[in-house]
Amino acid sequence: MPHRPAALLINGIAMKEVLMDAPFLLSASPRKGNGDTIARLLCQWAREAAAPGLPQLHFLRDVHVRPCTACGFCALHPGRCALDGVPADQAGTLLRAIRRAPRLILIAPIWFYGPPAQLKALVDRAQTFWEAGNARSTDTPARTAHLIFTAARQNGPRLFEASGLILRCFARQLGFAVPGEPLTLRGLDGPDDLQNNPAALEQLRCWSRTELGW
Ligand SMILES: Cc1cc2nc3c(=O)[nH]c(=O)nc-3n(C[C@H](O)[C@H](O)[C@H](O)COP(=O)(O)O)c2cc1C
Numbered sequence: 001m002p003h004r005p006a007a008l009l010i011n012g013i014a015m016k017e018v019l020m021d022a023p024f025l026l027s028a029s030p031r032k033g034n035g036d037t038i039a040r041l042l043c044q045w046a047r048e049a050a051a052p053g054l055p056q057l058h059f060l061r062d063v064h065v066r067p068c069t070a071c072g073f074c075a076l077h078p079g080r081c082a083l084d085g086v087p088a089d090q091a092g093t094l095l096r097a098i099r100r101a102p103r104l105i106l107i108a109p110i111w112f113y114g115p116p117a118q119l120k121a122l123v124d125r126a127q128t129f130w131e132a133g134n135a136r137s138t139d140t141p142a143r144t145a146h147l148i149f150t151a152a153r154q155n156g157p158r159l160f161e162a163s164g165l166i167l168r169c170f171a172r173q174l175g176f177a178v179p180g181e182p183l184t185l186r187g188l189d190g191p192d193d194l195q196n197n198p199a200a201l202e203q204l205r206c207w208s209r210t211e212l213g214w
Pocket of ligand 1: 031033034108111114188190
């Protein structure tokens with residue numbers, strides 16, 4: 001069955017067309033680095049495995065996201081944000097597209113023990129959904145989210161803790177269950193480090209087979 005594209009033109013700014021029945025693969029690093037390598041490999045393996053519903057890749061750096069201003073509008077107007085329709089803001093469109101996806105795969109670097117600012121801005125915009133009380137939509141209970149984190153440090157037992165909490169909470173607001181533990185890849189500092197790290201690539205390969213089935 002052909003994929004059904006959703007119109008994602010907002011305020012004259014075109015976002016990539018979203019395929020509504022494809023897993024939503026969101027890479028959150030602002031640079032072309034390890035996250036891009038992960039995203040490319042996951043797409044390649046899904047194709048090779050002829051996975052049902054090939055993932056559609058989106059880069060958060062291509063999307064305009066204004067930060068939440070705590071104006072309280074969404075508390076008074078459930079499901080709406082005062083920034084919806086503001087020029088150069090696509091957060092609402094992106095969040096609604098993610099909310100329709102059957103599966104979310106989120107790739108993010110660790111920055112100061114948490115998500116990068118661009119991703120945290122998107123997370124905060126999900127407050128609209130929290131205020132509307134519509135986490136865990138019951139119409140599609142099998143929707144799952146999967147988290148992948150990269151970091152430079154080789155040690156630090158709590159390195160991924162904050163991002164894990166924040167992004168699990170985010171995914172749940174968008175109606176996803178988060179069944180497994182995040183995949184955590186360490187020792188990746190430069191943008192090409194993953195490509196030159198066979199152990200980390202193997203870790204990713206195994207995780208993809210086990211968690212995603214590709
Ligand atoms: C602003 C900033 C903060 C960072 N903070 C951390 C950190 O707290 N711990 C860590 O291990 N790596 C940290 N890093 C390194 C990144 O997590 C690492 O390079 C990651 O692999 C980048 O992923 P990317 O190549 O997809 O952008 C930081 C990098 C930047 C730019």
